[in-house]
Amino acid sequence: MASDIMDYSINGLPLHILIVHAVVIVVPVAAIVVLLAAVWRRARRWFGLVTPILGVIAAVLVFVAKEAGEWLKDRLPDSPLIQEHTDLGDTLLPWTIALAVLSIVVHVWYRVVEKRAADDAPSPLVRRIVAIVLAVAAVVVVPAGIITTVIIGESGSRAVWEGSFSDTPLEE
Template sequence: MSTIDGLPAHILLVHAVVVLVPLSALLILLVAFWPAARRRLVWPTAILSVVALIFVPLTTEAGEWLEQRVARTPLVSTHTEIGDTMLPWAIAMAVVAMVLLGRHLLGSRRSGGRDAPGAATATGPGTTSGQPGGTVVTVVVGLLAVVVAAGSVFTVYRIGESGARAAWTGQFSQQARVGPP
């Protein structure tokens, strides 16, 4: 994909990544740590994380197309290098979202479907708030959720900051123009 309505696709697609990745990260944290959110948001979280994952390589590919059509500066090179680090984080985020969904579905199956919104959750041997695998698995999944959410959001920030520097450094004046445009 090269252009959308005459504009480089990268500068439009990047907005999807900038919104979807942090939103997915927030939802992953909610689903990992808040049972009421888990029951209501586990499916949207899984779907949104996969959609974010799909947009990352599309945006990267569009960025590589654009890279061949702009001046090759150190700032563009830095942005390109950092941009390549987003895909592993997006994959990890989708995997964690799928693990959360899988644990939720297993917990719902074990509780006989009582894990519906407002219903009691299963407890007993091998479960923690209705989550299969016990406390150790719950803690490990929670830690993975925190690491993946924080890493993904930080990576989006780093990529966006480097892209803004590449696009705008030397392109504006510190002084406002006086007079008609």
């Protein structure tokens, strides 16, 4: 495993705690962009290459966060909250890979279809079927990816902060 041979820290801070901030922003943004691009022609034109770029960046960030998280887990005392977060963390990468693939397929399909001459383009039936399949895929992948990101983030926050602060201000 890569986490065994790499140092996932920056200036003494675990990379995981830094990169998860990018994950919780980029994954939902990429997901929303992919959904909009899958179902709305104007959004496809606005976003252009941003759609597949964000999808791929989301998957890469999640992969690095997962590897850095494994590295960090090996350096923390074992606890049920950390184990729960680790188990949940393993579920996000498949969703973001699906998001990356979908972002590329949506971009390439519509670029190819929109660039072809009318006599060389797929039939209206094929275009309609592909549009429906891409929209359904987006409607499944996007919410699942966002919800999974939120659940994992909440479990990580709980693992770090539960029992480590006071509900009331401390006396000075």
